[in-house]
Amino acid sequence: MSRYRFSIDLGETFTDFVLMDDAGRLSIKKIPTTIHDSTERLVEEIGYFMAEKKVDPAVVEALVVGMSVQMPPSMAITCARNLEEKLLAAGWSTPIRLVTSHGRLLPIDEAVENPESIMSPRIGGLMTGRYFGNQIGQKNLVVLRIGGSSSFVSLQNELSATSMDSLDQSLESQVRSFDMGGNSYIGLNEEKEPVLLAEHATPGPGPACFGRGGTLPTLTDVDLVLGFLNKDYFLYGAIPLKVDLAKKAIQEHLATPLNISVEEAAMRVSNGVDANLAFQIRELTGAHTAELETYSLLAFGGAGPVHACEIARLLGIKQVVVPVGAGVSSALGYLLVLAENDPEWQIPAAMQRAGYYNSTQRTGDFHALKGYRSVYYEKDLTPCGCPIYDRAGIRAEDTLSGPAIIEGPESTVVMHEKSYARMDAFRNLRIFLR
Template sequence: MSRYRFSIDLGETFTDFVLMDDAGRLSIKKIPTTIHDSTQSLAEAIGFFLQECQIEPAVIEALVVGMSVQMPANMAIGCARDLERQLVAAGWTTPIRLVTNHGRLLLIEEASTEAESIMFPRIGGLLTGRYFGNQIGQKNLVVLRIGGASAFVSLQTELSDTSMDALDQSLENQVKSFALGGNSYIGIDENKEPVLLSEHATPGPGPACFDRGGEYPTLTDADLVLGYLNKDYFLYGAIPLKVELAKKAILKYVATPLNSTVEEAAMRVSNGVEESIANQIRELTSAHSAPPESYSLLAFGGAGPVHACEIARLLGIKQVVVPVGAGVSSALGYLLVLAENDPEWQIPTAMQRAGYYNPTHRTGDFHALKGYRSVYYEKDLTPCGCPIYDRAGIRSEDTLSGPAIIEGPESTVVMREKSYARMDTFRNLWIYLR
């Protein structure tokens, strides 16, 4: 019988679930709800996820939770207690262990004496970057994650620095976190440029395109207007996106004040985000002898792979890698934290999606092609009839050329012209910029 470990990243705008067995098979879910809504709704969502996986809670040996959510630390402890009570009532036999920012795992009562240590544990992202960096054999890495409410950039320059102490030290001088994400609201700065604000849409109203009462435009709305996102495939299609509502919000709050078209305003937002993150990476690399163009970029998060290729181009980076489970990287990292704390559990050298279609024996070059849609790539705002590919339908060692968009359940990869992609045997997507 397989042994299972389960991790949860309680985010500000989305909550991520990752279930892994001994063979490295991953079951993944991203839901637009957080612990802000209620612990009851979260416990119910966990139960539904296990039903989808056909797994009983009693067979799960470890439950690891990361608190990436804006709330007082003592309140987070209380929510964790309440969630644990509800899970025990539903048949769970393993307690919740909370991840600290320094890579420890604490039972709830232990964490209550140092509650601040469990808030925003960036160590998960660092361990995910280290795991995939080792797997792909790249020495100099930029790890980029753009989620719903925040972004995270880190440098990894020596794969030999594999101890938790080394990673812990890198939190001080090789990591930048900032309030920027897919659900960040768009505003206008003193230079009359559209910018992302620190305020963001919460899961209730969400971005304007969610059609849940949100009035103000977000980066997600801009990405939808530019054609980067599939209006029918966001979170497995759980939230149909309304392009007309995104356009209406951008028109009212951005385009009209700037006397521009909706598409121009959306493009300026996208370009500004990419320049801002590129500048953050330049600051990190400036303290090291290796120039930015000597790095490879690992892209994570729901929005990271959308903007990664253009960020890489601005930096002169020629190689972008979007790993398996890129959209749930923090939750995946918490399982790696668990492995660091449990010597009896060896993380497999490769991970794969449980039940995920791996088209080893298919025939035909265009099996993964889903269709075409208009996408705005260039500043002249001439739309491109862009091919759209299903990531699950791409075989190992398949290649395809940009411009292209590659869609998965939790993240979307946007490729520009003069680039091509290859799927490796680990199901990591490599993108080469010419």
């Protein structure tokens, strides 16, 4: 019988689940439900997920939770305790252990003594970067995560990637976090340039394109208008995206005040986000572009793979890697933290999505091809008839050339011209920039 571990990343805009067995098979879910909602709703979603995977919660041996939320630490402790009580009542046999920012796992009663230590544990992203860096044989890494409400960049090299202690020490000097993500609102600064604001859409109304009452434009609206996102495949299609509402929000708040088109306003936002993150990465290294050529960029989060290739190009980085489970990297990283704390359980050298890969899903010249979509890549705003691929249908060692968009249920990869991608034997998508 398989042994299971389960992790939860409680975020500001989404909550991520990762269920892993001892063979490295992953079951993944991202939902627009957070700890700000009732714990009853969260327990229901967890129950639906476990039922769908046909796994009895009673056989799960470890339950790890990370608090990637903005709330008072005492409130986070209360929420975690309520969640634990309801899960135990629902048949779970293991209590919650909370991840600390320095890579420890604490029962709730111990976390009460230092609740600040459990808030926004960035160690999950560092652990995920180290794991996949070792897997691809690359020790010099830029790790980029763009989530719903926050972004995270870190540098890892041969020294910082060797141990948990060295990763922990790098948290201050080689890591930066930002209040920006897919749900960040966009406004105009004093120079009348579009900028991402610290405020972001909450899960209720969400971005304007969700059609739930939001009227302000967000980065998600921009990525949709530029053609990067599939309006029918966001979060497994659970949230149909409304292109007309995204355009209306951008028109009213950006395009009209600037007297430019909706597409140009969206392009300015996208270019600004890419340039800002590239600048932040350069500041972390203090390096010139040429020195970053020795690095690979690991892209995580729902929006990270959307913007990673252009950020890499700005930095002079030649390889972008979008690993298995890229859209739930923090939750996956918490399981790697668990392995560091539990010598009886080791993470396998390779992970795979349980029930996800299907090489016969498509037919035709290239079996993963889903179709074509108009995508705005260039500053002249001439749309490209871009091929769209299903990541689940790409076989190991398959290659494809950019421009292209590769879609998965938790994240989308945007490739520009002068690039090509290869699916490696571990099912990591490796993109090479010419």
